[in-house]
Amino acid sequence: MLICEDISFDIDGQKLFSNINLNIKPQKDLLITGPSGVGKTTLLSILCGIQKPTTGKITYNSIDLYNLPENKIDEFRGKNLGVVFQNFNLINTFTVKQNLEIAVSAIDTKKSIPFFNILDRVGLANKSHIKVANLSIGEKQRLAVARAFVGDPKWVFCDEPTSSLDDKNANIIANLIKEESLRCKASLVLITHDSRIQTLIKFSKILKLGDEL
Amino acid sequence: MIVGITIITVSILVNQVTKETFSKNNPGLDAVVGAKGSPLQLILSSIHHIDIPTGNISYKNARKIIKHPAIKSAIPISLGDNFQNFRIVGTNKSFLKLYKANLISGTAWSQPMQAVIGYNVSKITKLKINKFFVGSHGLIDTGDVHAEQPYKVVGVLKKTGTILDNLILTSLDSVWNLHSVTNKDKLEITSLLLKYKNKTSSFSFPRLINKGTNMQAASPSFEISKLLKLTGNAHRIVDYLSVLIMILSFLGILFTLLNNINERKYDLAVLRTLGFSRWKLFSIILSEGMIISILGSTIGLIFGYIVYESMYYFSIVGRSLELGQLSFLNDLFLIWIIVNIIAFITCLVPCIKVYKQNIRSTLLNS
Numbered sequence: 001m002l003i004c005e006d007i008s009f010d011i012d013g014q015k016l017f018s019n020i021n022l023n024i025k026p027q028k029d030l031l032i033t034g035p036s037g038v039g040k041t042t043l044l045s046i047l048c049g050i051q052k053p054t055t056g057k058i059t060y061n062s063i064d065l066y067n068l069p070e071n072k073i074d075e076f077r078g079k080n081l082g083v084v085f086q087n088f089n090l091i092n093t094f095t096v097k098q099n100l101e102i103a104v105s106a107i108d109t110k111k112s113i114p115f116f117n118i119l120d121r122v123g124l125a126n127k128s129h130i131k132v133a134n135l136s137i138g139e140k141q142r143l144a145v146a147r148a149f150v151g152d153p154k155w156v157f158c159d160e161p162t163s164s165l166d167d168k169n170a171n172i173i174a175n176l177i178k179e180e181s182l183r184c185k186a187s188l189v190l191i192t193h194d195s196r197i198q199t200l201i202k203f204s205k206i207l208k209l210g211d212e213l
Numbered sequence: 214m215i216v217g218i219t220i221i222t223v224s225i226l227v228n229q230v231t232k233e234t235f236s237k238n239n240p241g242l243d244a245v246v247g248a249k250g251s252p253l254q255l256i257l258s259s260i261h262h263i264d265i266p267t268g269n270i271s272y273k274n275a276r277k278i279i280k281h282p283a284i285k286s287a288i289p290i291s292l293g294d295n296f297q298n299f300r301i302v303g304t305n306k307s308f309l310k311l312y313k314a315n316l317i318s319g320t321a322w323s324q325p326m327q328a329v330i331g332y333n334v335s336k337i338t339k340l341k342i343n344k345f346f347v348g349s350h351g352l353i354d355t356g357d358v359h360a361e362q363p364y365k366v367v368g369v370l371k372k373t374g375t376i377l378d379n380l381i382l383t384s385l386d387s388v389w390n391l392h393s394v395t396n397k398d399k400l401e402i403t404s405l406l407l408k409y410k411n412k413t414s415s416f417s418f419p420r421l422i423n424k425g426t427n428m429q430a431a432s433p434s435f436e437i438s439k440l441l442k443l444t445g446n447a448h449r450i451v452d453y454l455s456v457l458i459m460i461l462s463f464l465g466i467l468f469t470l471l472n473n474i475n476e477r478k479y480d481l482a483v484l485r486t487l488g489f490s491r492w493k494l495f496s497i498i499l500s501e502g503m504i505i506s507i508l509g510s511t512i513g514l515i516f517g518y519i520v521y522e523s524m525y526y527f528s529i530v531g532r533s534l535e536l537g538q539l540s541f542l543n544d545l546f547l548i549w550i551i552v553n554i555i556a557f558i559t560c561l562v563p564c565i566k567v568y569k570q571n572i573r574s575t576l577l578n579s
Contacts, residue, residue, distance in 0.1 A: 070490075072490075075488055077487075078487055
């Protein structure tokens with residue numbers, strides 16, 4: 001279970017958001033919406049252990065995330081969380097397959113990863129040896145999703161996964177995220193200001209930043 | 214880095230082997246008496262068989278020195294010919310005792326035109342017992358041979374690790390016969406290798422020879438230390454140069470790594486988001502730097518050794534040098550360790566930069 005208590009974040013002494021309380025049960029999902037600039041991406045970074053909050057506590061199954069040493073936070077993220085970043089954060093000089101391989105090497109798993117199956121599921125099986133720099137936006141988005149799920153995470157965070165895509169590709173990505181979450185039995189936290197997402201995925205909870213839960 | 218280590222390696226090897234060789238080639242001789250000229254030249258030609266002799270001295274005068282009360286032992290040598298660049302030394306059997314030489318096969322010479330050959334001579338020229346060879350006039354093979362009077366190999370010496378391995382020894386009579394010197398009053402030798410009865414003679418005896426005769430007496434230890442001091446300065450300049458190259462190499466590694474992580478800071482931040490810890494990235498960058506350093510320094514050592522070996526085998530001077538018991542390996546290993554410790558410290562700078570990287574701001578700025 002993911003529990004956030006009284007999360008707040010200040011930038012240069014100015015409050016970006018405060019008193020955010022969340023409680024996400026296993027295999028449940030949460031949609032975080034709000035207009036640009038309210039701190040959605042910052043909140044996601046906080047939840048993923050990338051950005052320490054100004055105040056508050058985040059616990060994953062009783063593990064106080066920011067009470068862990070920095071190295072352990074990185075390791076925890078690699079082993080338990082899958083993140084689809086807004087700008088994908090793929091390594092452009094690597095091939096499609098290498099991007100998955102490097103993600104797997106970070107989690108130090110001993111089980112063999114069926115890369116072909118994963119790429120097949122996201123429709124990139126025939127592009128495994130192509131460099132990321134040569135992929136289209138939609139393909140990069142699919143690869144970012146594939147990478148987020150490659151280690152079978154327990155919590156998945158997606159930042160604006162459909163906002164730069166047309167309706168057709170948005171549909172593909174939303175379905176993909178939904179299917180992969182179900183396959184991994186992962187809780188999903190999705191952040192977007194794209195209003196189409198709610199028609200594509202049914203969320204059990206919705207948080208509008210600035211509004212009450 | 215490879216260039217720097219190569220130069221340092223060659224410098225150390227040449228320096229050490231030169232010192233070791235000079236020390237091993239002198240079996241405790243106190244002085245060399247020969248024709249007037251450069252004392253260093255006399256020592257180099259008579260003991261180390263590198264340079265050409267300063268000239269000849271009368272054997273009659275030499276015999277007076279042999280009988281001098283200050284002299285414990287005196288061994289005459291006569292140079293002038295060679296076989297395939299290996300010097301033929303006319304001397305007496307005391308020369309073999311002086312170097313504690315033992316025979317692998319055969320015996321010492323008992324008649325003129327019989328020769329005992331050193332270990333390297335036998336190995337390189339393939340001469341064996343009972344084989345004949347003809348000497349060439351001069352100390353370097355010019356092709357002007359004494360074809361009418363060949364030498365017969367009667368003995369082969371065991372390896373000594375000294376200049377003896379590169380010499381062909383024969384009796385003084387052989388040299389005199391070969392050069393058709395029959396008048397006993399006109400017999401000449403190149404020099405006399407002396408040991409004093411008392412070390413205090415090392416001051417008075419050379420003065421006696423240098424002022425009272427047309428010969429000179431030179432001290433091997435004094436002349437060689439003078440030479441090593443001179444070459445030591447050259448070595449030091451080479452060493453400074455190689456240290457400068459090494460410093461540039463370290464700066465090269467530092468800036469390469471810094472530039473590398475600057476170009477890859479986004480990728481490194483992505484790796485952090487994927488679960489690579491700070492320490493893991495720290496160790497990856499450190500490994501990259503250390504692989505460059507270890508490979509560079511090891512290749513440099515190997516190159517240095519190859520350059521040195523080439524110098525050894527392809528120079529005529531090199532034939533008069535003998536590799537020691539690899540005692541220099543300790544020095545090279547120490548340098549290898551020091552270089553890699555400095556490289557390790559240098560690599561820490563970019564590693565710390567990676568360790569301190571703020572992944573969120575890096576990703577946002579990218």
